[in-house]
Amino acid sequence: MSTDLLIVGTGLIGTSIGLALRDQADVALSDRDPATLAAAVGRGAGRPWDGTERFRLALVAAPPSAVAEVMTRLQQVCPDAVLGHVASVQEPVQSALTAAGVALDRVCGSHPMAGKEQSGPQAASADLFVGRPWVLCPSPATSAEALDAVRGLVQACGAEPVVLSAAEHDAAVALVSHLPQVAASAVAALLERSGARPAGAVPALELAGPGLQDTTRIAGSAPGLWVDLLRHNAAAVAPLVHDLVAELSSAAAALDRLAAQPGDAGAAAQVEGLISRGNVGRSLVPRKRGGHDRDFAVVSVAVPDRPGQLAGVLVSAAQTGVNVEDVRVEHLPGRPTGVIELLVQPAAQEHARQALRAAGWDVTGP
């Protein structure tokens, strides 16, 4: 007996791939933890692998430090198969595979630029990769057949393949993924201090709004996996963290000066410069495939905290011919109102505002 696809490591990513492909391929699953494997099988991501059955393609979705050992074992079972992995760092995994003597012509590394701060099969979803970039990192030895096989899997999951060298990939994720993780964790770690307060005072964190939610969302990530990632990409991440420290030190020095002398124009200009450069950086962050914040105008609608408000706003937008490019919802449970932000083409902003007001919605702003 043989299978189309073997997935080794049935956590968040492995189970999501199984769920995405279960209607297109015969998927076998393996995990070193029997309970995790059973949970992935229970979610319908595939059937258990018996350890000997042959396969055409195997994807290793275990932590980066486990990839070389798993692939060594897989090549003993099935030397002709193509092997892929999804590790969030690529160069160290390529080096480990070379050191382990894995036949690299059959191997193509890859990294789906999609994920969650939760891990494990329970957090998996079939549409995790839809419309997301998925980086393919062939080594110089990777055969065209191996690259095509992994590219086909990526496309079957609904993702968009992007080919980069392992070094290019690792430098890019240091900036767009690993630096934000360190920064979010550092901000969230400071919140532990909020416990100390005078008796009877409102706990500071009860005043928190969406800004703190957004800034610290990824601080909920699993420490074990992140230590593995940061250890492997430390050389690329460390200089960026030093740059961040320099930004923060200069902001702290300016704030010290403002605390001593609120009218210090030089210090105020320094703080303004940081916020302005942040505006520029933020505008460069993609909001949706091929689109950026700067390409869209925002229409904000204040809504009561009741079920069905988002659907109601979107139905009104559709009925009045407003083409919504993207949606953001700022809402905290227990708060009386939330804000729905519709991103529209700039030329459509005024029409959208008037049409939604005419439909009875509380459109904020001019």
Ligand SMILES: NC(=O)c1ccc[n+]([C@@H]2O[C@H](COP(=O)([O-])OP(=O)(O)OC[C@H]3O[C@@H](n4cnc5c(N)ncnc54)[C@H](O)[C@@H]3O)[C@@H](O)[C@H]2O)c1
């Ligand atoms: N979490 C993300 O957002 C994300 C995004 C893209 C890529 N990745 C990469 O995907 C891979 C898996 O990450 P995840 O988030 O699914 O982690 P996870 O912790 O949810 O799952 C990893 C699974 O691998 C299993 N495992 C560990 N060592 C093994 C071994 N030697 N043999 C068989 N199974 C083994 C674990 O039991 C676990 O079930 C990692 O390489 C990670 O870098 C993660």
